[in-house]
Every structure is written in C-alpha cells, then in structure tokens.
Amino acid sequence: MLKTRSYQSLVPCYLWLNSLLRTVKQYRKPRRAWRECSRDALVHNAKTIQENLPGKTALMAVVKADAYGHGATHCSQLLEKNGVTIFAVATLDEAIELRKSGIRSDILIFGYTAPSDADKIQHFDLIQTIISEQHGVALEETGMRIRCHLKIDTGMHRAGIPRNQMETIIHFYKSDILAVEGIYSHLGSADSLDDEAVERTQAQIEAYDGLLAALQKAGINPRKTHLQSSYGMQNYDNLQYDYVRIGISLYGCQSDYSELTLPLQPVLSLKSRIALIEYVAEDDFIGYGNDVMAPHKMKIAMIPIGYADGIPRNLSSTNLKVSVNGVAVPIIGRICMDMMMLDITDLQEVSVGTEVAIIDSQDAHFSAEVLAEKAETITNEILSRLGKRLPVIYK
Numbered sequence: 292m293l294k295t296r297s298y299q300s301l302v303p304c305y306l307w308l309n310s311l312l313r314t315v316k317q318y319r320k321p322r323r324a325w326r327e328c329s330r331d332a333l334v335h336n337a338k339t340i341q342e343n344l345p346g347k348t349a350l351m352a353v354v355k356a357d358a359y360g361h362g363a364t365h366c367s368q369l370l371e372k373n374g375v376t377i378f379a380v381a382t383l384d385e386a387i388e389l390r391k392s393g394i395r396s397d398i399l400i401f402g403y404t405a406p407s408d409a410d411k412i413q414h415f416d417l418i419q420t421i422i423s424e425q426h427g428v429a430l431e432e433t434g435m436r437i438r439c440h441l442k443i444d445t446g447m448h449r450a451g452i453p454r455n456q457m458e459t460i461i462h463f464y465k466s467d468i469l470a471v472e473g474i475y476s477h478l479g480s481a482d483s484l485d486d487e488a489v490e491r492t493q494a495q496i497e498a499y500d501g502l503l504a505a506l507q508k509a510g511i512n513p514r515k516t517h518l519q520s521s522y523g524m525q526n527y528d529n530l531q532y533d534y535v536r537i538g539i540s541l542y543g544c545q546s547d548y549s550e551l552t553l554p555l556q557p558v559l560s561l562k563s564r565i566a567l568i569e570y571v572a573e574d575d576f577i578g579y580g581n582d583v584m585a586p587h588k589m590k591i592a593m594i595p596i597g598y599a600d601g602i603p604r605n606l607s608s609t610n611l612k613v614s615v616n617g618v619a620v621p622i623i624g625r626i627c628m629d630m631m632m633l634d635i636t637d638l639q640e641v642s643v644g645t646e647v648a649i650i651d652s653q654d655a656h657f658s659a660e661v662l663a664e665k666a667e668t669i670t671n672e673i674l675s676r677l678g679k680r681l682p683v684i685y686k
C-alpha cells in the first residue's frame with residue numbers, strides 16, 4: 292500500500308522531468324538561427340593571452356555587450372572556472388546580470404552609472420569607473436562607500452578626468468567615502484602602427500606613466516593600473532601594468548582584417564537552417580524592391596535570420612557568401628528583418644533543414660572579419676549586435 296502511494300507521487304515528478312528534458316533538448320538543437328560558441332577556443336584564448344603577458348599582469352576579461360555576442364554569463368562562468376579573476380562590462384545592468392548568474396570575481400563597470408544607482412553598485416559589490424570630476428563628486432555626495440577606479444583622459448578625449456587635474460585625482464584617492472582601488476586610461480590609436488598613431492600612443496603612455504609617478508611622489512599608492520586593450524596588448528607588449536582589458540582578442544578575432552600576433556582561435560559561429568526552397572523563373576523579381584531580377588531560372592533557399600538578428604542590411608548588395616556544407620553560396624535580394632535568401636541554383640545536396648553558416652569559426656572564408664569588411668565596419672560591431680533572440684550554444 293505504502294509502496295503504491297510513493298510510486299504514484301513520483302508520476303508528476305516524472306512528467307515534470309520529462310518536459311524539462313524536452314525543453315533542454317530543444318534548446319540544444321535550435322531550428323531557426325543561433326550563435327554557436329566553442330568552449331575550447333575561449334579557454335584556449337584566455338590561456339594563450341595570459342601566458343604571453345608579463346609576470347605581474349593579469350587578464351581582465353571584457354564581457355560587455357553580452358560578451359561581444361558570445362553570451363556574457365556563459366562566457367564569464369567558463370572564464371572564471373579557468374582562472375580569470377576580474378571582468379569588465381559597460382553598464383550597471385550588465386554587471387548585475389553577471390553577479391546574479393553567480394560570478395564572484397571583481398566586476399568593473401567601464402561606463403557611466405547614475406549616482407542615484409550608487410546603492411546598487413554597493414549592494415552587488417561592483418567597481419564603478421569615475422568618468423569625470425563631476426561624476427566622482429556626485430557619487431561622493433551620495434555618502435555611500437563604493438569601490439571605484441578612476442578613469443584618466445591622457446589624450447583620447449572621450450571620458451576621464453584630464454591627466455593634469457592632479458588635485459582632483461588626489462582628492463578622490465583621499466576620499467573617506469569612495470574606495471579608489473585603481474586608475475586607468477584608454478589608448479585612442481593603439482591599433483595602428485603608422486608614425487602618427489605611434490606618436491599619439493607614446494604620448495598617452497608617457498602621460499599615464501608620468502601621472503603614476505607623480506602620485507607615488509605625493510605619497511599615494513595608485514593601486515591597480517591598466518591601459519591596454521587588445522591592440523594595446525598586441526602592439527605594445529613591453530608595457531607592464533596590473534591588467535590588460537581584453538575584449539575582441541579573447542573571442543579570437545581582430546577588429547579588422549589585420550594579422551593576429553597571437554595564435555588565437557575564433558570562438559563564434561553564426562548559424563541557421565534552410566527553411567524553404569523554391570524555384571524562380573527567369574525575369575522574376577526576388578525579395579523587396581525590383582532591383583534583383585532572376586537572370587535565368589533559379590533555385591532559391593530562404594534562411595530565417597535577418598537584420599533584426601544583427602546581420603547588417605547593407606550586406607545585401609555586397610555579394611556576401613555564406614557556407615552551406617563548406618560551399619560558398621551567395622546571398623540574393625535584400626536582407627529582410629527576419630529572413631534572407633540564398634542562390635542555391637548550383638547546389639544539389641540541400642534540403643529544408645540543411646545547416647548554413649553565416650560566420651564559421653572553422654573556416655577563414657566565412658570569418659567575422661570578412662563579414663565586417665564587407666559591411667564596412669569592424670568585427671566588434673558585427674559581433675556585439677548579434678541579437679538576443681539568437682540562442683547561444685556552447686559546445
């Protein structure tokens with residue numbers, strides 16, 4: 292009697308487990324379009340970067356904008372397990388999302404946070420960047436003890452307290468309210484080795500180093516220091532600060548089509564599946580507008596991914612090619628919000644359900660760099676705009 296009852300009580304549990312399993316399976320095998328990331332590549336990149344840094348320098352993983360489209364929580368959890376101890380994001384909400392997902396490491400917010408949110412910075416134990424004197428004073432006026440890094444403008448003229456405002460900088464270090472744990476600046480031209488760019492970068496490095504020395508002289512320990520991002524690390528690898536702030540390199544990409552100086556591996560592929568195949572007669576129009584007319588009878592495939600997923604619409608007329616089982620297939624017609632078309636006239640082995648890679652991490656012909664170049668932008672923009680409606684799958 293007892294036995295039967297306990298068996299019966301397991302039935303709802305079994306049903307629930309079953310539905311959970313179904314959901315998980317569905318999630319792992321998306322049908323429409325998805326971002327597919329390689330755990331091994333991400334960990335490999337983090338280790339490779341770390342191994343190539345000077346002894347005292349640590350990797351700060353920049354995971355803003357959903358880790359440049361790579362899924363911030365998943366990515367950060369994996370990196371934290373593999374020894375990364377500090378993460379950086381652009382906004383308060385991004386930082387809170389990481390905390391809530393269980394990240395226990397330091398989290399630095401690069402961007403502006405309103406002083407009225409100081410309680411959240413404190414509650415989630417985040418580190419806020421002070422982006423200007425006014426910002427710092429307003430944060431101080433909240434009376435809340437929050438952890439901060441000072442951002443210094445050494446010549447990029449975007450954000451930061453001007454390098455020569457020593458009094459302001461010292462004031463924040465001596466504040467009883469703000470806990471200033473570090474000081475950093477950002478390079479404006481570290482990606483280029485042109486004479487003019489190098490000159491600008493050298494001037495910024497000197498300004499930053501000069502400031503650190505002046506602080507020491509005034510009896511202030513600047514605490515954590517950092518200046519370089521991906522290109523700063525690659526092009527100025529003799530510098531030795533506490534951190535390098537690495538975004539794009541961590542994901543195995545270059546911003547543009549330049550050579551990588553480290554053996555990094557691209558992490559992300561962007562995939563979809565053919566949802567429909569049809570034949571188009573000669574002289575028929577294809578897609579929106581009447582600029583594309585079939586020059587002959589054509590076989591067309593529609594893939595259910597579009598500019599709302601982050602594929603720039605201005606790629607429509609660039610003769611972009613995507614990978615169908617490794618074969619380069621041109622897109623045709625204008626890219627729509629949720630769909631785009633491929634010219635598969637010459638392809639035999641395709642059917643509804645065939646996988647298509649718009650970015651293929653395993654094949655340089657279909658890299659994010661190629662896509663970015665055709666879209667006349669940088670990979671950072673392409674990757675960071677991949678829409679949230681694309682699930683992220685780590686393999």
Ligand SMILES: *Cc1c(COP(=O)(O)O)cnc(C)c1O
Pocket residue numbers: 353355401477519520521522536537538539540671
């Ligand atoms: C985004 C960002 C970085 C990372 O830049 P990458 O070129 O992607 O490595 C570093 N520092 C700051 C302040 C940033 O905003």
